Amino acid sequence: MPSGAAPFAGRQDITTPAAMSKVTATPTSTTSLPQPPDEPAEIDETLLSRNEPSTETVTGAHQNEMSVVPQTTAASTMGLPANQPKRPATRLIIPKLGVDVPVVVVTLREGIWQVDQLTQEVGHLQGTASPGDPSNVAIAGHVTLTGGKDGPFRHLSQLRKGDEVLVFTQEQEYRYLVREVRVVSPEDVQVTFPTTEPILTLITCINWNHDRRVYDERIIAVAELTS
Secondary structure, eight states: OOSOSSSBOOOOOTTSOGGGGGOOOOOOOOOOOOOOOSSOOOOOTHHHHTTOOOHHHHTTTGGGSOOSSOTTOOGGGTTOOTTOOSSOOOEEEEGGGTEEEEEEEEOEETTEEOOTTOOSSEEEETTSOOTTSSSEEEEEOOSBOTTSOBOTTTTGGGOOTTOEEEEEOSSOEEEEEEEEEEEEOTTOGGGGSOOSSOEEEEEEEEEEETTTTEEEEEEEEEEEEOO
16 A cells, blocks of 8 residues: 555554544445456556656655545545444465565544555555455555565565465454456545455555656455455
8 A cells, every 4th residue: 555545644543443433434335346357357567667666756755655535535425434443454464475564453534544654564444344344354555665665565466366365353364365456546445445245455556657756546456255
């Protein structure tokens, strides 16, 4: 994820969902993602490399890296329940990518997810489901970090249908299998919305724009709960 999935601004204490009670958003309906084709669409790897920022460019651009929805979006219009997640994720493992990282809760504040200070950890977005629930668990992570280092989701585009993702809470481990990987626009906030099926949505950025100093697009991996 980049440094902001709904919008992402200054992080407070994102290790606990302390700000949840301050958010009054309530879901109005659920959103089912379209069924994937038999084989996922191949992701053009050049999307990740053709415009990747240099080490020098990345410094200072980190704050603009990931905004899944515009900064003006209010939490009340996002259809996200303020009391979620009730059982936050604490650890994420993606065996194919060699990813094994802690997960912290990223709170919503005035419609903005506070993710700007995420580094090697990833963020479980407030308002999205708990692992194992029959809905959408959204976790965002950086593709690059300040100083040009790789973020935990640097190689998210390499995931393919059937790849395993493990999500842990304090009580249990949950196993998801990737169903599809696709590119979406920063305004496609629906990728974080509740669904009627148990899925996991991993989010990060692609396609660095040198002129605007932001990533123009997002890449998501959607996985289905198996156990």
